[in-house]
Each structure stands twice: as structure tokens, then as C-alpha cells.
Amino acid sequence: xxxxxxxxxxxxxxxxxxxxxxxxxxxxxxxxxxxxxxxxxxxxxxxxxxxxxxxxxxxxxxxxxxxxxxxxxxxxxxxxxxxxxxxxxxxxxxxxxxxxxxxxxxxxxxxxxxxxxxxxxxxxxxxxxxxxxxxxxxxxxxxxxxxxxxxxxxxxxxxxxxxxxxxxxxxxxxxxxxxxxxxxxxxxxxxxxxxxxxxxxxxxxxxxxxxxxxxxxxxxxxxxxxxxxxxxxxxxxxxxxxxxxxxxxxxxxxxxxxxxxxxxxxxxxxxxxxx
Amino acid sequence: xxxxxxxxxxxxxxxxxxxxxxxxxxxxxxxxxxxxxxxxxxxxxxxxxxxxxxxxxxxxxxxxxxxxxxxxxxxxxxxxxxxxxxxxxxxxxxxxxxxxxxxxxxxxxxxxxxxxxxxxxxxxxxxxxxxxxxxxxxxxxxxxxxxxxxxxxxx
Numbered sequence: 001x002x003x004x005x006x007x008x009x010x011x012x013x014x015x016x017x018x019x020x021x022x023x024x025x026x027x028x029x030x031x032x033x034x035x036x037x038x039x040x041x042x043x044x045x046x047x048x049x050x051x052x053x054x055x056x057x058x059x060x061x062x063x064x065x066x067x068x069x070x071x072x073x074x075x076x077x078x079x080x081x082x083x084x085x086x087x088x089x090x091x092x093x094x095x096x097x098x099x100x101x102x103x104x105x106x107x108x109x110x111x112x113x114x115x116x117x118x119x120x121x122x123x124x125x126x127x128x129x130x131x132x133x134x135x136x137x138x139x140x141x142x143x144x145x146x147x148x149x150x151x152x153x154x155x156x157x158x159x160x161x162x163x164x165x166x167x168x169x170x171x172x173x174x175x176x177x178x179x180x181x182x183x184x185x186x187x188x189x190x191x192x193x194x195x196x197x198x199x200x201x202x203x204x205x206x207x208x209x210x211x212x213x214x215x216x217x218x219x220x221x222x223x224x225x226x227x228x229x230x231x232x233x234x235x236x237x238x239x240x241x242x243x244x245x246x247x248x249x250x251x252x253x254x255x256x257x258x259x260x261x262x263x264x265x266x267x268x269x270x271x272x273x274x275x
Numbered sequence: 276x277x278x279x280x281x282x283x284x285x286x287x288x289x290x291x292x293x294x295x296x297x298x299x300x301x302x303x304x305x306x307x308x309x310x311x312x313x314x315x316x317x318x319x320x321x322x323x324x325x326x327x328x329x330x331x332x333x334x335x336x337x338x339x340x341x342x343x344x345x346x347x348x349x350x351x352x353x354x355x356x357x358x359x360x361x362x363x364x365x366x367x368x369x370x371x372x373x374x375x376x377x378x379x380x381x382x383x384x385x386x387x388x389x390x391x392x393x394x395x396x397x398x399x400x401x402x403x404x405x406x407x408x409x410x411x412x413x414x415x416x417x418x419x420x421x422x423x424x425x426x427x428x429x430x
Contacts, residue, residue: 048300049358101300106358138301151295157288158318159371177299222374227299229373231365238413265377272378 034092036123037061038081039130040116042094043109045079048101050236051246054079057110060117061126076252098190099256101232108133141181148177148227152201156223164214165223168205172224176201180228191263198225198264202271209275217275221268228264233257282322289366290315297362306359309349313363317342321367331404332411335367339415340422342367347423364416369408376401 041058045051051074058081062070071082076099082091112129115121121129138144152173156165176197183193205224214220234257241250293314294307302310317338324334346360379398386394 048361053358101361103297103300103302103306103358103361105301107303110358136301139298144299147295147298151292151299154288154292154295155370158285158292158366161284218371218375222371226370227296229370231296231368231370232300232361234373234409235361235364235368235412235416238409239416242410242413242417261373262377265374265381268374269378269381 033123034081034083034090035094036127036130037065038079038092038094039126040109040113040133042079042096043130043133044106045074045076046097046099047105047109048099048103048232048236049106049110051240051249052243053106053110055246057113060113064116064119064121064126065123074246074249076249076256099233099253100190102136102138105133105136108136141178141185144181145174145178149174151227152223155226156219159219159223160216162214162216162219165216165220168208168214168220169223169226171208172201172204173227175204176225177227191259194228194260195263195267198228198267199270201225201228202267203274206271206274217272221271225264225267228260230257230260233260278323278326279319282319282326285322286315286319289318292366293363296365297359300362302359302362309346310359310362313342313345313349313360314366316345317363318366332407335408336411336415336418338367339364339412340419341415343416343419344423347419360416364412367408367412369405372401372404372408376405 038058038061040061041054044054044057055072055074058070058072062068067083071084073080075096077096079094079096080091081094082089084090109130112126112133116126139147149170153166153170156169157163159165179200180193180197183196188196201224202221205220208214209217209220233253237250237253237257239250240246240253243250290311291314294311297307297310298304320341321334321338324337325331329337342363343360346357346363350357350359376398379394379401383391383394383398
């Protein structure tokens with residue numbers, strides 16, 4: 001059960017209402033409807049978009065049903081929205097799954113919210129579109145492993161001009177990403193998957209260093225795990241943090257990014273100790 | 276001209292890194308050239324600014340703003356989502372200092388007394404680099420979004 005709906009007849013959100021009266025009749029509110037209105041924003045949040053982007057998506061979706069204002073509390077683990085009309089208020093709490101990055105879903109969800117705000121789409125179509133976006137497949141896991149190999153190889157060449165590191169980083173990145181994809185398919189937790197995958201990558205780099213393939217210890221070890229670095233989380237965390245309105249979500253993202261970086265660093269240190 | 280030629284290889288690798296990471300983040304294949312171009316342009320701008328005496332932070336801020344504007348303008352012409360900008364910003368980030376800072380933090384207790392002060396200094400420098408660089412990128416993105424918003428409003 002993802003939605004908890006509570007209608008309290010005597011509850012008032014006076015300040016919000018006076019500044020911007022609601023035009024949406026509260027009699028229309030039901031749990032499913034509220035849930036669907038939150039969906040595009042939650043998709044943006046769950047797939048690595050900034051909170052500002054998620055907030056814009058929610059405002060546009062609400063515009064589509066004539067709601068001008070809502071009280072929304074954003075967190076990285078849940079979103080709470082309260083709508084008020086006259087003496088009635090309705091709240092909806094949606095859990096947010098662990099944040100990953102899928103830019104295709106973020107883009108589609110943002111575009112869907114914009115289309116819905118223009119009023120030409122029914123709520124049923126919105127629900128169907130949301131389901132379609134949730135089902136957008138991730139690319140083939142072997143192609144993603146190849147992309148991770150290219151990313152690691154390219155990053156190694158940003159750090160050093162030693163071409164021998166390129167092959168080491170590419171191999172380590174491909175194996176690590178393939179491991180991570182398999183862990184995700186087995187529904188193993190994000191942190192555990194990152195730990196195992198990055199350890200596999202760093203150990204491959206260590207083996208190559210011990211075999212004398214390259215002498216560049218730092219670039220080889222760091223580039224081998226860079227595919228798993230939460231760079232987007234770090235940047236979106238700072239963007240939220242500096243936007244003032246979403247300071248708390250920004251902090252959550254920064255702590256989350258720091259935690260993932262810590263996991264990767266542990267893998268690198270373990271591999272370094274084996275050199 | 277020399278500075279540009281020196282910065283080109285790193286820019287190429289940065290573009291490749293941005294495009295590859297975009298694919299890892301499930302970006303649509305049609306947006307990968309945009310990721311490559313904006314990632315490479317951002318890194319080239321940053322390196323050229325640093326070569327001309329700019330600080331790392333100022334260079335990152337300007338480069339991040341340029342990437343955001345570039346992506347903002349390009350997505351208006353194509354059907355691409357501006358979120359692909361996230362991967363184009365990655366080559367400007369401070370991932371390597373972040374790893375070094377965390378590794379330094381975990382090793383500092385094991386360092387010998389004589390080396391501890393130098394290790395602590397290095398730790399602070401790395402942490403400061405991570406903080407200021409990422410903050411500069413965030414400010415660059417925010418600044419560019421304001422500029423893009425104003426220009427859209429004027430049109």
C-alpha cells in the first residue's frame with residue numbers, strides 16, 4: 001500500500017489558502033487520484049532528477065487539474081502532499097524508492113507533467129503514461145558494461161597519459177559494471193552491490209599492477225571504479241542544497257553520495273593493501 | 276593556440292567519458308552526441324581558463340554554466356531532455372580528490388607521527404577541492420538556468 005489518505009474536516013491550512021485559493025473541488029479527491037498526481041514527480045526524484053525538477057513536475061501536474069497550490073514536503077525517502085479546500089484537507093504520503101539514475105525516465109516524466117498541465121490529458125491517460133514510463137527498459141546490460149569500460153578508460157586518460165592504464169581501467173570497469181547489473185537483477189541492495197562490484201574492479205586493477213602492466217597506481221585504482229561513483233547524486237545534492245527551498249533533500253543527497261564514495265574508497269584501499 | 280592543442284586530448288576523453296556515463300545512466304542513444312560535445316566543450320573551457328590563470332573553482336563555474344547553456348540551447352532544437360546535462364558535468368567534477376580525501380582520512384590514524392601533519396594538510400586540501408569545485412558547478416548550473424529562464428521569458 002503506497003498511499004495513506006486522511007481527510008480531516010476541521011483541519012485548516014489557512015495561510016496557504018488565503019494566498020492562493022484552491023479551485024479544485026475536494027469532493028474529487030480520492031486516494032488513487034492523489035497518488036497519480038504525485039507519480040511524475042516521484043519518478044523524477046527516484047531516477048536522479050533534481051528536487052527542483054520534481055517540484056516543477058508536481059506543480060504542472062496539479063495545474064492540469066486546476067490546483068494552484070499545495071503544501072509539499074520533499075524528502076529523499078518520501079514525499080508528503082497536502083491539499084486543502086474550505087474546511088477539508090487531504091494528505092498523501094508516497095514512499096520514494098532508493099535513488100538511481102535513469103535520465104530517459106526523468107525526461108519522459110518531466111515531459112508528461114508538462115503535457116498534463118495543458119489540460120488535454122485525462123487522469124486515466126496520465127496513469128497509463130506513468131506506467132509506461134516506469135516500464136521503460138534499461139539498455140542491454142552488456143552494452144552498459146561496454147559503456148562503463150569506455151567511461152573508465154576515458155577517465156584514466158583524463159588523469160594520466162599512460163596508455164597502459166586505459167586497458168586496465170576498461171577491463172576492470174566492464175567486469176565491475178557487469179557484476180553490478182547482475183547484483184541489481186538479483187535485487188541485492190545498492191550499497192552491497194556497489195561494494196562487491198567496486199571490489200571486483202579494484203582487484204582486477206591490483207592484479208594488473210602486480211603483473212607490471214602499468215605503474216600508475218592511483219589512476220588505475222580510481223579509474224577502475226569510477227563508473228560507480230555517485231557524481232550525479234553529488235551535483236544534484238549541491239544544486240538542491242544551494243536552492244534554499246530544498247536544503248534538507250540536498251543534505252540527504254550529499255550524505256548518500258558521501259556514503260557511496262566511502263564504499264568505493266574502501267574497495268580501493270583493500271585493493272591497494274594487496275599491492 | 277598551443278594551449279588549445281594541449282587541452283584537446285583531455286577534452287576528447289572528457290567528451291567520451293560524458294557520453295559513456297550518459298549511456299550507463301540510460302540516456303537515449305540520440306542524446307549521446309550532445310553529451311559528447313557538451314562534455315568536451317566544458318572540459319576544454321575549464322582547461323583553457325586554468326591555463327590562462329583562472330582558479331580551479333572559477334573555471335569549473337564558468338564551464339558548468341557553459342555546459343548548461345549549451346545543453347539548454349541544443350535541447351530546444353532537438354527532442355532531448357535537459358537532464359542529459361548531468362553526465363556532461365561529470366568531467367568537471369572532483370571525483371579523484373574525493374577518493375584521495377576519503378583514503379587520506381582513513382589512513383591518517385595509521386600514519387607515523389612525523390607524517391601526520393602533512394597528511395592532515397593534504398586531507399584538508401582535498402576536501403576543500405571537492406567542496407569548492409562541486410559548489411562551483413552547482414552555482415554555474417543555477418546561474419545558467421536563471422539566464423536561460425530570463426531569455427525564454429523575453430522571447
